[in-house]
Amino acid sequence: MSALEAVSVTKRFGGLVALSDVSLDLRPGEVHGLIGPNGSGKTTLLNMLSGYYRPDGGRTSLDGEELDALSVQRRARLGIARTFQKPRLLPALSVLDNAMLGCWRDTRAGFVETAFALPRARREEKAFRDRAIELVHGVGLGHALTRSAGLLEHAEQRFLEIARALAARPRFLLLDEPAGGLTGAEIEHLGRIVGTVRESGIGVLLVEHHTDFVFRICGRVTTLDRGRLIKHGTPDEVRRDPEVVRVYLGA
Numbered sequence: 001m002s003a004l005e006a007v008s009v010t011k012r013f014g015g016l017v018a019l020s021d022v023s024l025d026l027r028p029g030e031v032h033g034l035i036g037p038n039g040s041g042k043t044t045l046l047n048m049l050s051g052y053y054r055p056d057g058g059r060t061s062l063d064g065e066e067l068d069a070l071s072v073q074r075r076a077r078l079g080i081a082r083t084f085q086k087p088r089l090l091p092a093l094s095v096l097d098n099a100m101l102g103c104w105r106d107t108r109a110g111f112v113e114t115a116f117a118l119p120r121a122r123r124e125e126k127a128f129r130d131r132a133i134e135l136v137h138g139v140g141l142g143h144a145l146t147r148s149a150g151l152l153e154h155a156e157q158r159f160l161e162i163a164r165a166l167a168a169r170p171r172f173l174l175l176d177e178p179a180g181g182l183t184g185a186e187i188e189h190l191g192r193i194v195g196t197v198r199e200s201g202i203g204v205l206l207v208e209h210h211t212d213f214v215f216r217i218c219g220r221v222t223t224l225d226r227g228r229l230i231k232h233g234t235p236d237e238v239r240r241d242p243e244v245v246r247v248y249l250g251a
């Protein structure tokens with residue numbers, strides 16, 4: 001089956017078990033929420049799927065093929081893109097140039113072709129620029145194409161990170177708390193972007209504390225607590241689960 005999967009993964013940091021026997025599959029064209037209290041292992045799982053950490057037990061796979069030996073860059077080439085809890089942009093570069101950085105996976109021209117601006121390098125550059133412009137407009141930043149990324153508002157930086165991730169033409173997009181620090185209106189905008197991404201067939205993993213947002217836009221939700229999977233199901237099933245209410249939604 002076509003999916004990005006973590007199968008019974010365990011991750012330890014010294015004596016701390018950050019993840020214990022956790023499984024999750026992300027399918028094309030779905031938005032899959034990953035929720036749970038602080039420190040429950042959500043980012044660790046995202047880091048494992050994107051290749052920043054290797055599992056101590058279990059495995060990660062793409063379309064059934066094991067990924068564990070592959071670097072972050074190799075996984076990116078296979079179509080796994082991500083954003084970070086704190087946006088990681090190059091502040092001195094323009095919005096457009098930041099978005100174009102996401103296109104590196106499609107670079108074919110060698111450094112000599114690029115240095116001498118030979119035809120293939122010029123054609124590539126134009127195609128990447130066009131793609132990046134379209135994506136920057138798509139996330140609502142068309143007015144800021146030439147602005148330095150460092151001058152953007154917080155929410156705009158988050159949207160630009162999504163545009164850059166999409167510039168890599170991913171099959172799966174892993175978002176780490178994209179609604180963090182956003183206003184209600186900005187979260188609505190984020191929801192529209194995520195909806196459009198899903199409709200294009202990309203599978204989206206949404207690590208998020210804004211549970212209303214998660215339950216509204218996700219088809220399935222997985223809940224972690226202290227490194228263990230406590231509930232997986234539809235938003236309604238998860239929202240009503242007594243254990244999820246007790247450890248997370250409670251108060």
Ligand SMILES: Nc1ncnc2c1ncn2[C@@H]1O[C@H](COP(=O)(O)OP(=O)(O)OP(=O)(O)O)[C@@H](O)[C@H]1O
Nearest residue numbers: 013016017018036037038039040041042043044045
């Ligand atoms: N590189 C690391 N080294 C040591 N401990 C780590 C490391 N990364 C995560 N941890 C620990 O693993 C546990 C899970 O952390 P993780 O960041 O995955 O949780 P989270 O659910 O994403 O939390 P939050 O909602 O606060 O972002 C925490 O106890 C954290 O301190």
